[in-house]
Amino acid sequence: MTSIISDINKTFDHRIRLGIMSVLMVNDSVDFNRLKELLEVTDGNLASHIKALETSEYITIRKQFIGKKPNTTYEATLLGKQTFARHLAALEQLIKTSK
Amino acid sequence: MADSFLFIYFEFQSSFMENEKYLAQLQEIQSMMQKSSKFLSLSGISGILAGTYALIGAGIVYSMRERLTSSIRFDSAEFITIVVTAILVMVLSLATGIIFSIRKARKKQEVVWNQVSRLFIMNFMVPLITGGLFAIILISKGAIGLVSPVTLLFYGLSLVSASRYSYETLRNLGFIFIILGLLNSLYIGYGLYFWMFGFGVCHIFYGAYMYLKYDYKK
Numbered sequence: 001m002t003s004i005i006s007d008i009n010k011t012f013d014h015r016i017r018l019g020i021m022s023v024l025m026v027n028d029s030v031d032f033n034r035l036k037e038l039l040e041v042t043d044g045n046l047a048s049h050i051k052a053l054e055t056s057e058y059i060t061i062r063k064q065f066i067g068k069k070p071n072t073t074y075e076a077t078l079l080g081k082q083t084f085a086r087h088l089a090a091l092e093q094l095i096k097t098s099k
Numbered sequence: 100m101a102d103s104f105l106f107i108y109f110e111f112q113s114s115f116m117e118n119e120k121y122l123a124q125l126q127e128i129q130s131m132m133q134k135s136s137k138f139l140s141l142s143g144i145s146g147i148l149a150g151t152y153a154l155i156g157a158g159i160v161y162s163m164r165e166r167l168t169s170s171i172r173f174d175s176a177e178f179i180t181i182v183v184t185a186i187l188v189m190v191l192s193l194a195t196g197i198i199f200s201i202r203k204a205r206k207k208q209e210v211v212w213n214q215v216s217r218l219f220i221m222n223f224m225v226p227l228i229t230g231g232l233f234a235i236i237l238i239s240k241g242a243i244g245l246v247s248p249v250t251l252l253f254y255g256l257s258l259v260s261a262s263r264y265s266y267e268t269l270r271n272l273g274f275i276f277i278i279l280g281l282l283n284s285l286y287i288g289y290g291l292y293f294w295m296f297g298f299g300v301c302h303i304f305y306g307a308y309m310y311l312k313y314d315y316k317k
């Protein structure tokens with residue numbers, strides 16, 4: 001039981017951070033506006049949660065230009081994907097054992 | 100004694116609430132993964148209508164079957180009628196698909212044109228346009244009998260490749276078209292019947308199945 005609890009990650013314990021990671025698990029890369037549209041949040045709110053995930057090195061930010069327009073996309077790192085997968089497995093385990 | 104009971108009660112209460120929270124998190128993850136990677140605004144009704152157009156089109160071609168011979172001329176009225184009918188059926192089907200998808204997305208308050216729908220259309224159109232061009236080349240070379248199996252095969256491939264970005268069951272419909280295409284290539288000359296069954300009957304059944312499964316309840 002203790003090992004399950006240790007896999008529950010506090011970084012993901014928020015709707016928006018959980019949402020960002022879920023999206024990046026199944027999409028190679030996603031831009032800011034797409035995340036905003038999916039999670040239905042304000043710019044500032046989304047930016048602060050992205051910053052938190054970036055600080056934990058769970059996602060990387062890629063800045064590039066499409067023509068003359070700057071475009072920022074986000075990707076999950078290997079560490080981020082592994083940690084999130086463990087978090088997900090722990091959630092499932094907790095619910096299974098409690099039933 | 101009372102203290103320990105109280106403790107057990109709170110322990111129970113808090114673990115119950117924790118579980119509720121985890122369950123909500125799991126559901127949130129699942130819905131976000133699906134919403135962000137699947138184009139789910141396809142409507143079953145557009146499948147039913149596309150099938151109906153195909154059957155009407157096939158009916159028009161069938162009604163002039165006596166005048167169709169293997170040595171049909173490209174400038175004959177019959178040949179032009181067949182080509183115009185086929186193009187009309189395709190354009191109407193695509194337009195219906197687009198209109199009903201926009202409607203369904205609006206109802207769900209979602210944006211239709213996004214990363215996933217672009218990927219869906221890309222994966223759908225690449226095999227479809229390849230097959231279409233190949234069919235035109237076959238006609239120009241006089242291999243009319245192969246046109247029907249080729250269109251069935253490439254349409255099946257379109258569905259299989261696009262299904263990654265939409266309902267997974269779309270893949271099964273794709274497999275049916277591929278099988279029909281292969282069978283048709285063994286029985287050249289029966290293209291119209293394979294077409295009627297594939298584009299007509301299969302579309303209608305599949306559209307009805309999709310409609311009942313995903314749209315009707317909502």
